[in-house]
């Protein structure tokens with residue numbers, strides 16, 4: 001019997017999420033801020049590109065001003081195609097960096113540069129690069145939730161909407177994969193495609209907190225509900241899903257499935273769009289075990305919550321919080337992102353929800 005050598009997996013750093021601080025505004029302050037932001041955006045030829053996990057205020061403002069609310073794949077596409085000279089990215093750091101990588105000539109601002117992601121933080125570029133060096137025979141595929149430096153080390157960047165198809169494509173070519181940073185999404189992609197994948201051991205603090213046993217009980221209490229699960233969740237939670245997909249795919253399912261009730265295992269910021277595209281339907285948060293248990297985020301990302309109208313107005317006033325990436329890193333990172341965008345365009349993956357709100 002042939003003995004396979006043991007592969008030493010690097011240990012991802014333990015990530016401590018910041019405390020949740022959500023913006024609280026009176027109606028009159030909110031209205032004043034929105035009017036000021038709109039004026040500044042017009043003056044500065046700026047467009048707002050926001051993620052589904054940001055607040056309802058930010059999402060509404062993006063749509064009202066001709067911007068975009070979407071997943072990270074569509075955010076990248078939209079910012080790239082839009083003629084605005086300034087992109088304001090309301091989301092987390094890797095999204096701002098991706099916008100800058102694709103648009104070096106544009107000014108990219110973010111409401112808060114501390115808004116990060118546990119997956120990005122769990123994959124330091126130096127350690128990751130050393131791990132890649134140990135496995136030169138493998139194609140390096142990284143999730144979009146990584147730093148510019150990690151993308152620069154990768155052969156491919158993928159999003160949750162493109163991961164399965166891209167890995168499938170590589171697997172058919174006989175390639176072995178080195179995957180980072182999300183162990184749960186990597187496990188899901190590995191099981192779905194059958195590809196040979198080495199998985200980095202990062203996790204999303206929001207999705208990791210969903211609990212299968214409690215979800216099973218919730219399903220029994222709501223037998224007509226469809227369960228929608230983002231694949232950054234643990235395998236036992238994914239196993240209970242009716243639909244597994246990216247945020248855009250889950251919103252599409254909420255809109256098109258005949259069910260009136262949905263149990264949703266992803267950040268609860270997505271409910272704003274789900275309610276807009278499927279008004280009258282009922283959306284319930286999948287259980288994270290609640291008070292006193294292990295839930296770190298309770299279905300909302302503390303870094304996404306750092307985006308708010310006050311900070312948005314402030315960066316437009318001051319020009320602070322601009323994203324900068326060195327050209328050697330950018331020019332390497334853009335190849336792996338562009339590869340994904342070209343593949344997604346060819347395969348027509350994850351079309352944007354139109355007329356949704």
Ligand code: SF4
Pocket residue numbers: 053092116117118119145204205206207232267301302303304
């Ligand atoms: S929800 Fe998870 S994956 Fe998304 S930004 Fe927050 S920590 Fe990262």
